[in-house]
Amino acid sequence: MKFPLYLDNHATTPMDPRVLETMLPYFVEKFGNAASRNHAFGWEAEEAVEIARKQLARLIHADPKEIVFTSGATESDNLALKGVVEMYREKGDHIITCLTEHRAVLDTAKALETKRGIKVTYLPVDKTGLVSPDDVRRAITDKTILISIMLANNEIGTINPMKEIGKIAKEKGILLHCDATQGVGKIPVDVQEMGIDLMSFTAHKLYGPKGVGALYVRKKAPRVRIAPMIDGGGHERGMRSGTLPVPLIVGFGKACELCEQEMPTESVRLAKMRDHLQAGIMNSLEEVYLNGHPTQRLPHNLNISFAYVEGESLLMGVKEIALSSGSACTSATLEPSYVLRALGVGSDLAHSSIRFGLGRFNADEEIDYTIKRIIEIVTKLREMSPLYEMAKEGVDLKSVQWAVH
Amino acid sequence: MAYSEKVVDHFNNPRNMGSFKKDEEGVGTGIVGAPECGDVMKLQIKVQGDKIVDAKFKTFGCGSAIASSSLATEWMKGRTIEEAAKIKNTDIVQELNLPPVKIHCSVLAEDAIKAALNDYKKKAGESK
Ligand SMILES: Cc1ncc(COP(=O)(O)O)c(C=O)c1O
Numbered sequence: 001m002k003f004p005l006y007l008d009n010h011a012t013t014p015m016d017p018r019v020l021e022t023m024l025p026y027f028v029e030k031f032g033n034a035a036s037r038n039h040a041f042g043w044e045a046e047e048a049v050e051i052a053r054k055q056l057a058r059l060i061h062a063d064p065k066e067i068v069f070t071s072g073a074t075e076s077d078n079l080a081l082k083g084v085v086e087m088y089r090e091k092g093d094h095i096i097t098c099l100t101e102h103r104a105v106l107d108t109a110k111a112l113e114t115k116r117g118i119k120v121t122y123l124p125v126d127k128t129g130l131v132s133p134d135d136v137r138r139a140i141t142d143k144t145i146l147i148s149i150m151l152a153n154n155e156i157g158t159i160n161p162m163k164e165i166g167k168i169a170k171e172k173g174i175l176l177h178c179d180a181t182q183g184v185g186k187i188p189v190d191v192q193e194m195g196i197d198l199m200s201f202t203a204h205k206l207y208g209p210k211g212v213g214a215l216y217v218r219k220k221a222p223r224v225r226i227a228p229m230i231d232g233g234g235h236e237r238g239m240r241s242g243t244l245p246v247p248l249i250v251g252f253g254k255a256c257e258l259c260e261q262e263m264p265t266e267s268v269r270l271a272k273m274r275d276h277l278q279a280g281i282m283n284s285l286e287e288v289y290l291n292g293h294p295t296q297r298l299p300h301n302l303n304i305s306f307a308y309v310e311g312e313s314l315l316m317g318v319k320e321i322a323l324s325s326g327s328a329c330t331s332a333t334l335e336p337s338y339v340l341r342a343l344g345v346g347s348d349l350a351h352s353s354i355r356f357g358l359g360r361f362n363a364d365e366e367i368d369y370t371i372k373r374i375i376e377i378v379t380k381l382r383e384m385s386p387l388y389e390m391a392k393e394g395v396d397l398k399s400v401q402w403a404v405h
Numbered sequence: 406m407a408y409s410e411k412v413v414d415h416f417n418n419p420r421n422m423g424s425f426k427k428d429e430e431g432v433g434t435g436i437v438g439a440p441e442c443g444d445v446m447k448l449q450i451k452v453q454g455d456k457i458v459d460a461k462f463k464t465f466g467c468g469s470a471i472a473s474s475s476l477a478t479e480w481m482k483g484r485t486i487e488e489a490a491k492i493k494n495t496d497i498v499q500e501l502n503l504p505p506v507k508i509h510c511s512v513l514a515e516d517a518i519k520a521a522l523n524d525y526k527k528k529a530g531e532s533k
Contacts (some may be wrong), residue, residue: 310443312467316408316416327443327467336443348440384422384471386447386463387440402439 005366007188007207008322009300009359010154010182015251016207016360022254024207026247034244035235045246052253059256060180060199061190062216069234069249073181073215075229076200077104077148079215079240080177084146084198085092085112088175092143098123098131099342100158101150105179109148127344129158130294137168147176151183155293155326155339155355157301159187166195175224181205186258186267187347191216197224203248207360208255212248215239218318220260261361271299273367277356278302280371285378291326291340291353300358305340306348308388309381314354317377321370326353348397408468410501415472420479423461425449433525437516444470445508448477448517452525455485462517469507472498473514481518486525492518 007015026048034049036042042274051063070076081095100123112118120138122345125131131149140147147169152159162178169176177198180189184199185206191199202213217239218224259266282288287307302327306314311325327336327350335341336350345353356370382388387397408416424447425432431452438445444466451459460478464471476497480487497503497511 101419141432310466312443313416313471316413316468346441346445351443352442384419384463385465386436386445387465389424389447390462397440402441402445404435 001363001369003320003333003364005321005362005370007356007358007362007366007370008324009357009362010157010355011324011357012204012210013132013207014361015204015209016255016258017036018258019208019254023247024250026250030246031377032246034246035233039050045244048246048250049244052249052256055253055256055260056214059189059260060184060201060216061192063219063224065237066219068215068217068218068239069244069252070103070213070215070240071180073102073200073263074104075204076202076211076215077177077179077332078108079226079229080198080200081105081108081112081146081148081240082229084177084224085116085118086177086227089116090142092145093117094119094121094141094143095146095148096123096144097138098125098150099146100125100129100131100153100339101148102154102157102179102181105148105150106343124147125158125342128296129153129156129291129339129343130296131160131165133161133164133168136165137172140168140172140174144172144174145173149176149178151189152187152298152301153177153202153237153292153339154182156303156343157182157298157335158293159183159296159298162196164196166193168231169197170195173222175222182298185256185263186300188263189219192285197222197257198226203252203255206255207261209248209251212252214252232281257264266360267299273362273364274300274302274356274358276364277358277367277371278304280367280373284371284375288378289349291345294334302356302358303353303358305345305353306378307349307352307379308385310351311353313381314374314377317381318370318373321373324357326355328349408476411501412468415475415501416468416479419462419471419475421461421475421482422460422463422466423501424463425451425459430502431525433521433523435517435520435522435524437520438513440465443467445457445515446470446474446513446517448474448481448514450481450489450525452486452529455487457481457486457489458482459472466510466513467501467507469501469503470513471517472501472508473503474517476500477514477518489518490522 032041032045034045133378185202311327340350494511494515
């Protein structure tokens, strides 16, 4: 085993060496500008971009012409929300999203509220993190111009019922944007079947390079139009100007192709490994709680709370394993994860949460090692925890008058 | 965020981790913080005469909170009650090299020291 172990694949994934291999020629040898129409350098670059566009489109069942390259999912989310609002402002001023979205969607929606006077409905989720299609339906008004719901959550991995939500959006004639950053390449995504009109995703979450993403923009039934955020040379059919980063795009394409080929076996392998991790921890420790949906969840995700143990101290105790916590001990606000709070997880258990994100390069022995170390550190920290001691003495922690600071 | 060497040392080798019986003669207990805020500290002192002869802690919180309380027990041991009351959170910040986002951990430790001392004084007053 090579230390430190990497189990934080929701934050980013390592690049697959096969992806790097395909990118390399496009730095020095094949350096052309894909927009140069008059010479072989340009043609070569354009051809490479078009191959990648096909590879992306295939993975999500779209047409290559519906792919707009961006700098990443944050830009794609911004472009989708702001671009739709700018284009359809006359039709209405209301958008619907949900409380557990990534900040790239939530903060964009907030900006549209304050700067553009848009009204935003933030739908709640149930205790497993699911958005209810009925809630979506009820939130729609005659002023609604966009619904933006994520495919899979980046903390808890819960997969939303996009097909049902898509049906409602179609029926009501409202555009549906989906932040599918965590799902694309990991689970089957079909923009036709799901009725998605705009969809964000990014290369660095699927073993591709950082700095490149895409926005799917439906061309037919309906033809979606968005106002650009970046004006200039009119690249990407005017929706996103700027010289295309050909090597990154080539890598993104290859990464999508690999995901498509390997998904059937890889998702099964990861789910098995994740289930083993979950069972290994939960069978050996008491008062460990799963956050998210028990089954409708990304195959490589595990988010659990260890009662009486603060998440950041847990991470500090297993420094040789890269993980992430919903504890917010370091954040400026000292607020724990808003995603877990939206599920109704108490602040105490939100502070005690750990996210495991498995990936393509994790091996079984790493999971066995992680199980062993997590059990060790949780046991040690519980010995050190006054809350654990009180609970063992039979004190009901909820009835204690804490001095909230 | 990287932790200072001293925080790591206290975290890996906590000093005086454990508990005294709360009703034991000469024991003062301070519990501060709240689970919802992500940190709870319990500091206990054992007093003979006017000297703190032993101290123990248990902490639910991040590494800096654990280190702050571990350090507090070290500093309290051997001091008189009056001397222990002079321990300031800024001393803890300095000793452990705590970054600004972790200053609240040292404040909590100072509060815990005060709470333990007050509890002891209250109990000593009652038994007189
Ligand atoms: C759900 C979701 N949306 C958007 C993003 C932002 O992606 P990028 O880093 O490509 O801007 C992330 C990554 O953190 C994410 O998980």
